[in-house]
Amino acid sequence: MHGVRVPKRDAEQVRRRLMGDDILLRDYQPIRDGDYVIFPASECPEGFDCVERDFPARRKKPRSLEDALREFLDPEDVQHVTKSFDIIGHVAIIRIPDELWAKRKEIGEAILRVHPNVRTVAAEVGPHQGVFRVQPVEIIAGEPNLVTEYREFGVRLRLEVGKTYFSPRLSYERYRIAKQVRPGEFIAALLAGVGPFPLVIHRFQPNIRVYAVELNPDAYRFLVENIRLNRAEGKIEPILGDVRDVVPARYPHQADRVLMPSPILAEDFLDVALAAAKYSGAIIHTYALGPNDDPFTEKEYELLRFFRDRGWDAKVLNRRVVRSYSPRLDQVSFDVYVKRL
Ligand SMILES: C[S@@+](CC[C@H](N)C(=O)[O-])C[C@H]1O[C@@H](n2cnc3c(N)ncnc32)[C@H](O)[C@@H]1O
Secondary structure (H helix, E strand, O other), X not given: OEEEEEEHHXXXXXXXXXXXXXXXXXXXXXXXXXXXXXXXXXXXXXXXXXXXXXXOEOOOOOOOHHHHHHOOOOHHHHHHHHHOEEEEOOEEEEOOOHHHHHHHHHHHHHHHHHOOOOOEEEEEOOOOXXXXXXXXXXXXXXXXXXXXXXXXXXXXXXXXXXOEOOOHHHHHHHHHHHOOOOOOOEEEEOOOOOOHHHHHHHHHOOOOEEEEEEOOHHHHHHHHHHHHHOOOOOOEEEEEOOHHHHHHHHOOOOXXXXXXXXXXXXXXXXXXXXXXXXXXXXXXXEEEEEXXXXXOHHHHHHHHHHHHHOOEEEEEEEEEEEEEOOOOEEEEEEEEEXXXX
16 A cells, blocks of 8 residues: 655645545554654655555444444344443443353443443443342443433433432333422422432422432432432432331321332332321322233232222322333333322
């Protein structure tokens, strides 16, 4: 391949000249040779020192993650990887199947190349764990920083991936509930995490009062910070503790609306939801997992029976599939109106 050899101090001027003459080969990188730079060129222009060299090809920026992954994965694997990642602020979290685990670093680098706002890529290394529902992760590319800030409907949420629960996939669910809230409501945000549900509600309906209860000290710390960041002090009261102790001791039967945003834990805390609900009537937003051929029927029956057996009238106002949870299970939500009989 032809190369145009110029002293370093003239390199920029000559590069422009070669570009202007349309003979600079832009798909290849120039090379250094002591105090000289050698530019790849399609021909040797008159009056220049020309040499024959091999030049390294430039790596083109892929247009999409698919393009970047296709460089080293099979088409089915590409599909799988592109469907199984979330971006939370500057952190991408990806589920990598066992058979592709050896390629995790390349996958992480591909995500960094394509998503300019992602600075850290973390891979899931197991399911959500324990009562705190935290997702264990391993950083596979980029900066070693899992404290991130996510924005949704103008709400700022800071959190630490791996130490606090958060899912961007519940964004519409938060919006859906926020739009139902009426001015003056008193809301029990149980299992509050870093505060996404109460903060999105507050964004759309600031004329409310909420108490938000969280057991994980890390999540509680971010809850307090997020309330401050979103200027919701005095509207949302953060409480560190177990809902089972806090609700009956501090706010028994006072809430117009009770949030139970966890399909795994909600079932165990339905009695606490009733302890929070006003006797004169309240709406409980609760969640469950059901088989995807019919995710509602059995769960709805159990839910209504639970409330009725404890002396409450109960009626399902809305139910919907929130998201696919696993190949066989859907996460569903129920908005239930309850009133003491
Ligand atoms: C699935 S996460 C939901 C967090 C948040 N609502 C969200 O949507 O991001 C459930 C949360 O409940 C908290 N939690 C679990 N048991 C609790 C309890 N007994 N009292 C208060 N919070 C609890 C966990 O630490 C976790 O942050």
